Amino acid sequence: MTSSPAQPASEPAEDHVAGKRRPTLRSDLRASVPDGLIALAVTGAVFALLYARILAGTSSTVSVMPFMADAEKFWVYFLSQAFGWSALLWAWITVVLGLLLSGPRPSWLPLSGQRLERLHRTTSLNTIALIAAHALLFAAELVRADTAGWFSALATAFVETFVPGGYDSGTGKIAIPIGQAALYLAIPLGLLFYVRHRIGPKTWRVLHRFVIAVYVLSVWHTLLYGTNVWYDGWFRTTIWLLQLPIAALLLVRLLRPARRSEKLRGPRTHTGSPTGWVVRLSGRLAIVGVIAALIGVIISGADGGRTAPPADTSSSHVHD
Structure with missing residues (x-):
């Protein structure tokens, strides 16, 4: 699970422009639709690539888990992987945009500060959505593979996917809690932007600095658990x-x-x-x-x- 939603470290310019309303979660959700469609297209392309590599036998995943050579049977798992990779990419973009906004902005950047801030917020929201899809599809694969009754399988999948310490197999004992930590920190840190006028800009800025820790956790989770990057290369x-x-x-x-x-x-x-x-x-x-x-x-x-x-x-x- 990956995540790193981030907001600019300074108060957004939109709050200070005469006649401009403070950005709201609803308005940014609407504005995030085009960016979200691009993210879905990227996810679809990654899924197609992963699926093709499984069929060709060239994927590291098959070396790690030989039984997953049956691409048709395990397509939900590969889709979860695809959402994980697009989530990491969108997290990377979000952090880069946040650092560009909070520091000296390069003169060659074609976007205005206001447009850059909005893009930063929409990529942040889509990062959260991609992470959620990654986690939910991982849970869905656990349910599908479980031979117990549906209620028992659902409960087990929930614990293993969303409860720290619930996953007790192999590398996942460490990697899954790291991903969970990134997820559970990313959501509030990303959404706190929309209530910063209630908690105060200083408090928000202090909390917001932990976003970089969320990104580090996300990359760490990927390097530990991503079967596509399991081996040197x-x-x-x-x-x-x-x-x-x-x-x-x-x-x-x-x-x-x-x-x-x-x-x-x-x-x-x-x-x-x-x-x-x-x-x-x-x-x-x-x-x-x-x-x-x-x-x-x-x-x-x-x-x-x-x-x-x-x-x-x-x-x-x-x-x-």
Whole structure:
């Protein structure tokens, strides 16, 4: 399960434009329809690709779970995978847009700040929808595969999909709770934007900063549990590569914050507490370290994947 809905760290320009109404969840849901249709089209294309690779026997999923070579029988699982990948893509887009909005905006960007903010909100809402579809289809596959009565199967699927610690098989013991954490944090953090006038902009900004943690959890869940990136190789390394723009934009955001109060001055001219200065400096150094680690992973190819089994054998690992 993946997610990372995010809103800009600064108060949206639409709130301050004369004659403009504050964005509401209803208006943004309507505006999110075109973006949602594109997301569904992308999901359909990913599903077709996954399905074709299963039929051709070239998918890593078949190596991890040989019994899933029957694409017609397990199509719900592959559809869940497709929604997971599109959710991760939309989460990536949402975070990139959020970082562009909260930091110095590039002059080459063709969209106005107001249009960029609205696009950011609609991709955020669609990310939540894609995550929900990913999780629900995963639960549906568990129900389909369960030989117990429908009520028992439904209860078991709910526990294994939505209750932390409920899934107790293989890598899922760790990966599923990580995905659940991302899901359960992403929904309130994304929707809090629409009540920020009630909780206060300062509180909202503080809570909103946890969105980047949600995105990290989402990527972590994917790398741990995504059978398509189970083994070492270019596909898994690409996932790591896509994190470089996120880390770079976050570093720019920290080095050149939109608010003067967030700038890192010298320790003698810093107006806050010494602890605050140390925390700000540590955050910037940590991101530099992350970028260096990402570059090291990409260059070396040591991306944490498993070694693929020989071509003439199948893995006995059951990743259900």
